[in-house]
Structure formats: structure tokens, C-alpha cells
Amino acid sequence: MSKMDNSRRLFIGAGAAATAGLVIAPGVTLLDLAHARPADEAASSAKRWGMLIDSSKCATGCNDCVAACGKENGVASTGHPETDPQWIRKVELKEIKTGTSHSLPMMCQHCAEPPCVDVCPTGASFKRADGIVLVDRHICIGCRYCMMACPYKARSFVHEEHEDQNPDVPRGKGCVESCTLCVHRIDRDQQPACVESCKEGAMLFGDLNDPNSEISKRIATYATTQVRADLGLNTGVRYQGI
Amino acid sequence: MSNPAKRRSVLGWLGAALAAVLLAGALPAGAHDEHGDHKVIAKGDKCVEDAAYMRRNHMKLLKHQRDETMHKGIRTTQYSLKNCIECHANPKTGSVASSKEDFCMGCHTYAAVKLDCFECHSTKPKAAGGTLHPIVAPSVQPEGTDKQSSLSGKMRWQMQANLASLNGGEGVK
Numbered sequence: 371m372s373k374m375d376n377s378r379r380l381f382i383g384a385g386a387a388a389t390a391g392l393v394i395a396p397g398v399t400l401l402d403l404a405h406a407r408p409a410d411e412a413a414s415s416a417k418r419w420g421m422l423i424d425s426s427k428c429a430t431g432c433n434d435c436v437a438a439c440g441k442e443n444g445v446a447s448t449g450h451p452e453t454d455p456q457w458i459r460k461v462e463l464k465e466i467k468t469g470t471s472h473s474l475p476m477m478c479q480h481c482a483e484p485p486c487v488d489v490c491p492t493g494a495s496f497k498r499a500d501g502i503v504l505v506d507r508h509i510c511i512g513c514r515y516c517m518m519a520c521p522y523k524a525r526s527f528v529h530e531e532h533e534d535q536n537p538d539v540p541r542g543k544g545c546v547e548s549c550t551l552c553v554h555r556i557d558r559d560q561q562p563a564c565v566e567s568c569k570e571g572a573m574l575f576g577d578l579n580d581p582n583s584e585i586s587k588r589i590a591t592y593a594t595t596q597v598r599a600d601l602g603l604n605t606g607v608r609y610q611g612i
Numbered sequence: 613m614s615n616p617a618k619r620r621s622v623l624g625w626l627g628a629a630l631a632a633v634l635l636a637g638a639l640p641a642g643a644h645d646e647h648g649d650h651k652v653i654a655k656g657d658k659c660v661e662d663a664a665y666m667r668r669n670h671m672k673l674l675k676h677q678r679d680e681t682m683h684k685g686i687r688t689t690q691y692s693l694k695n696c697i698e699c700h701a702n703p704k705t706g707s708v709a710s711s712k713e714d715f716c717m718g719c720h721t722y723a724a725v726k727l728d729c730f731e732c733h734s735t736k737p738k739a740a741g742g743t744l745h746p747i748v749a750p751s752v753q754p755e756g757t758d759k760q761s762s763l764s765g766k767m768r769w770q771m772q773a774n775l776a777s778l779n780g781g782e783g784v785k
Contacts, residue, residue: 412684498685506682507732535734537694542732557685 406559418501420578422585425474426611427572435475438567443539448530455526457549478524478549480606486516502551510545524548655699660690698737707735
């Protein structure tokens with residue numbers, strides 16, 4: 371009997387090791403071991419969600435993150451490219467003298483000091499306790515001050531009526547919207563759709579407040595950049611290699 | 613006793629009692645009530661609260677839940693709009709608000725109350741074969757419990773209505 375118990379224990383131990391061991395290389399895990407937040411618990415400032423984008427891995431011409439975002443959030447072309455909402459876009463950077471080029475995705479940087487929140491006259495633009503900057507469409511009056519204030523041009527106004535939205539991502543005419551960091555997925559302990567779709571592994575999502583998270587370790591080890599760091603906004607999205 | 617304010621409140625009570633008695637007559641699983649046959653309740657035998665309570669207060673529950681979810685990330689399902697749609701979507705249209713027979717539009721058209729939830733929110737459940745809320749799922753309920761609970765709900769309403777009318781009677785004298 372005791373022998374049987376022992377073998378079962380060993381088996382369980384091996385299973386746990388296999389689950390925990392989705393390790394690609396030392397220090398690089400495929401999945402951060404999830405600490406599920408119960409559905410009835412509010413998001414807390416103990417976490418600060420952020421993203422690290424390695425532009426040296428980001429492939430020129432690859433649009434996977436943009437496509438995945440569109441599919442997840444229902445952001446599709448309405449046939450009016452000038453006014454189509456844009457949650458994430460690919461940006462090509464080129465050094466004129468040397469001709470070196472970089473490619474990177476640009477979206478809401480989820481600032482710790484978001485200018486969009488400062489200027490919002492109704493309180494619709496807000497920062498959640500865990501650092502995700504969102505628009506409450508119930509309160510948004512569509513004045514577009516936040517679009518003016520954002521240095522990253524991350525926000526869009528919805529000009530067209532929408533149907534058949536993803537039930538997790540309500541969207542409609544007359545409000546401003548932007549990247550939500552896939553907040554509905556984060557609350558289910560999933561990664562944002564863009565991060566999941568990146569075949570190059572150029573995007574890393576995690577908790578900036580946890581010194582043991584993969585993203586914090588990378589930021590502590592490598593030189594990373596905040597776009598327009600001069601503005602002192604303390605962005606949640608960081609870049610490597612630009 | 614001849615105070616007009618008091619008399620008004622008494623009349624209010626009588627009105628409430630009358631409404632309560634009328635509402636108590638409507639069974640939650642039935643697709644018709646005193647206002648006629650104008651909506652479809654697709655799944656389950658029992659709502660997350662009494663049907664009568666839901667008729668009066670669904671908007672308060674939804675609004676509270678909406679702020680909790682949006683600002684705090686609390687995603688409990690009991691009072692979430694998504695969960696309402698999960699059960700109440702019309703099997704014919706797959707929606708709660710695409711036709712006048714659909715659940716939300718049934719009453720809202722009758723009562724001439726415009727609702728703008730669905731200018732942004734989807735009127736359809738996420739995917740076919742979605743799960744019911746545990747307290748609504750028939751498999752979780754032992755047989756007969758649903759009828760009992762709706763009966764108890766009815767009795768509670770009737771008792772409240774009787775009490776109200778008693779108080780009202782005293783007030784009038």
C-alpha cells in the first residue's frame with residue numbers, strides 16, 4: 371500500500387514538473403505560471419501589466435499582431451481607410467544615413483501618467499488599478515480630446531455603426547477606443563492576442579511590478595527604451611533594439 | 613389622516629400591491645404575462661432572481677455590474693449582460709434584440725423604452741452551445757425545485773401585497 375502511494379506521489383511530482391517545465395532555455399519560460407485572480411476580486415495595483423517588444427526580432431512586412439488584434443477585438447476595415455479605427459499598427463523606421471531599418475508594432479503604451487486620462491472631461495478615460503488604460507464607453511461622449519493628447523496617436527474614434535461584435539469586446543459608433551491590452555483575456559489569465567500571435571517571439575507580456583517575472587528580468591538585463599521617454603509618462607510598453 | 617401626502621402614499625401602496633399581485637401571476641418560464649405574449653425566454657427554468665424582481669430591477673443590476681466590470685475588472689457572471697444573453701437569446705434569431713419577439717425588445721417595444729445597450733454590445737451569445745449559469749442550469753436543479761421556488765416567490769409576493777393592502781386599509785380609515 372505504502373509502495374503504491376509512493377509511486378503515485380512520484381507520478382504526480384513528475385506531472386507537476388512537466389507542467390512547470392515549459393522552459394525553452396534557462397530563464398526563458400514559455401508560460402508564466404498563472405496566478406488566477408478570482409472573478410469576484412478587483413484588479414489590484416500590486417500588478418502592473420506591461421509589454422516588452424524586441425524590434426530586432428520583429429519582421430518587416432509581418433502583420434500577424436495587427437491581424438490577431440483585429441480578429442480578437444472585431445476591429446476591421448469599414449471601407450474608409452482615413453477613419454478606420456486602429457488599435458495596433460506596424461511602423462517601419464529607417465535610418466536615412468545608413469539605411470538600417472526597423473519594424474515594430476505601435477499601440478497604446480499604457481502610461482503610468484496617461485495624458486488621455488488628464489484631459490478627459492467626463493472621466494471616461496481611466497487607468498485601471500493594474501495599469502491598463504481604458505475608455506469607459508458608457509461615459510465617453512466622443513469629444514476626442516484624448517486623441518489630441520495622446521503622443522502615440524494610439525486612439526481612434528469609431529465613425530461607423532458596428533454589428534456582430536465579440537461579446538467580450540463591445541464596440542460602437544460615437545466613442546473613442548484604443549488597445550485594451552486585451553483586458554478581457556488578461557482577466558482570464560490569457561495573454562493579449564497580439565503577443566500570442568507573434569511567431570518571432572518579439573512580444574513579451576507580463577507584470578512589471580513582479581521582479582521575478584520574465585519581463586522584469588529582461589528589462590533589468592537589457593537596454594530597453596520607452597518611446598518619447600522625455601515626456602515622463604512611464605509607459606507600460608517598452609521596446610528593445612531601437 | 614386627512615393629510616394629502618399620506619393619502620397619496622397610501623394610494624401608492626395600493627398601486628404597488630395591485631402590481632405585485634398581477635406580477636405574481638406570471639410564471640418565469642412562461643412566454644406570456646398579463647401584457648400578452650410578446651417575448652421568448654429561451655433556456656432554463658429560473659432566472660438569477662425572481663421574474664418580478666428582475667422586471668423592476670434588471671437595469672440596476674446591469675448598471676452596477678457594468679461599472680464593477682469596467683473599472684475593477686470584476687467578472688462574476690450572475691448579473692452580467694453576457695450571461696443574460698446566454699439564456700435569453702431567441703433560438704430562432706439567435707439574438708435578444710433583433711426582432712420584436714426577442715427577449716429584450718419584447719418588453720422594451722411594449723413599454724416604449726429605448727435601450728441603447730446593443731449599439732455596442734453584441735446581442736448574441738458568444739458561441740453555440742454556451743453553458744447556463746449554474747443556478748439556472750436544469751441539470752443542477754433537483755426535480756420539482758423550480759416550481760417550488762417560483763411558488764414560494766409567488767407566495768412571498770402575495771404576502772407582501774396583502775400586508776401592503778392591510779396597511780393601506782388602515783391608512784384610509
